Amino acid sequence: MGNYYQPEIETASREEILAIQNEKIVKQVKHVYDNVKYYRDLMDAKGVKPEDIQSVDDIKKLPFLTKADLREAYPYGLLGTDLKNCVRIHSTSGTTGKRVVAFYTQHDVDLWNDCCARAIVAADGSSEDVCQVAYGYGLFTGGFGLHGGSEKVGCLTLPMSSGNTDRQIQFMMDLGATILCCTPSYAAYIGETLAEKGYKPSDNKLKAGIFGAEPWTEEMRHSIEESLGIKAYDIYGLTETSGPGVAFECCAQSGMHINEDHFYAEIIDPDTGEVLPEGSKGELVFTSLDKEAFPLLRYRTRDICVLTREKCACGRTHVKMSKPMGRSDDMMIIRGVNVFPSQIETVLLNEGYTPNYQIIVDRVNNSDTIDINVEISPDQFSDIVGENQAKERKLESAMRTMLGIGPKVHLVAPKSIVRSEGKAVRVIDKRKLHD
């Protein structure tokens, strides 16, 4: 048992949660059908009317939304209310030409902050705590999400944003931060820096960390817990559904409770789109239940995971999702940034190279590295060292602009990238994040 931010909801019986969901989904579908032409067209094409949706059991009749729909509908196509009712936007890190922009009314911000507040209380947070938010503030949802949750809980909130590690450590020590929110790789980096500065884990006042926005392993959890002297909690979310806090870990540290009164989760077969029975491994799909500005129905996350309803030691009744075990598309998450091989291909073609390349992702000292081997053609090869290096630097710069992270580019000989059955292996991920 533990503390809850909204105990009546977080520990509600299965029947009570279903009743809340059933009531909300009818209204949500009607709201979307009446206000979002893009989705109305999808429903009409499928022959589904709002009246067909009477409970969450009927959600499977609704059409899916994918990232491609979101790009297609950019920027206002999926907006569910007048812009004058919106108070904020956030945007995804992916820079595939068109970004995904999510809109929020004050109601949407409040429900999102509530979700994050639940996560902070589940990590033993209260008004006694000093919460250091070292996620990036800005278009990225991490900073503002945890910040809002922290204020709701009543923590003294340190809006540090990411980076400037010396300053992070100074505030952490001087103001006695007790909860740290950031990406797991940054938490690991802060831990290493503390050790370099001669601090022992017991020298800081931290007791908990809420880490998300990128995949991380149990090994990484243990190493962070040891280096900072804390308990480390996972948190899950995506900009499309609000941001972090869609699901969060409790003291049991065995999966993340999905905030089911706001988000309905399904597991589907990524190939057929069919809903799979409880406990199956498949693609996670979210339907928002009470959002105004950006109400996505049946949004395919592409994350592969498992849902479980086993009784949880923490007393919460909401369904738990496993850590994502992989992706149903070729997206990679590198240093918290979404990267698609197609983006890299686009840069190569723009710069006059053949699309023969290989991406090697690794994790060195708990930080992701990305190297791109690019095959060159005779007309690109120079007998002068500096000219070849300048080509590599130019590609790196173009990649950085496209991806939002800086890879190392290496020119390699033609036909040197191994092709199996005629098809080149595009990505080698050495991070071993999934079993």
Added chain:
Amino acid sequence: MAIQQLSVFVENQKGKLLGTVKALADAGINIRAMSIADTKDFGILRLITSDNQKAMEVLADESIVNTTMVIAAKMEDRAGALYQVLQILSDAQINIEYLYAFTASEDFGAYVVFRVSDAAAAQEILNAHGVATLDDADIIEI
């Protein structure tokens, strides 16, 4: 005239240089002069051979081979000879990308290969100052 140099892309992997050189040996091609530039990712093998055309054919299957025009200037065997040549190029505002030296077997003469921005201009100015340079026909002979 200036002479033709081959530049070969050699991957920074065990056995790659060996394979390249073996291909030349098997084809009976004599290497007159060479240098290697090593970068982090790969090496650039620069060659002047007895038969560039044939060398390109045998290496093209394995790797990338480019051609570049370079100057091979004969050096007098005395202190200050290189300085004098460099001074001529410097005065003519000709920039050197790289250079390397070799000895010819016929006359035991010392030669320096210059890779410059403008090979034709360099050739002209050196010859005007009495510095002898090789042409492609000479390479077959020496």
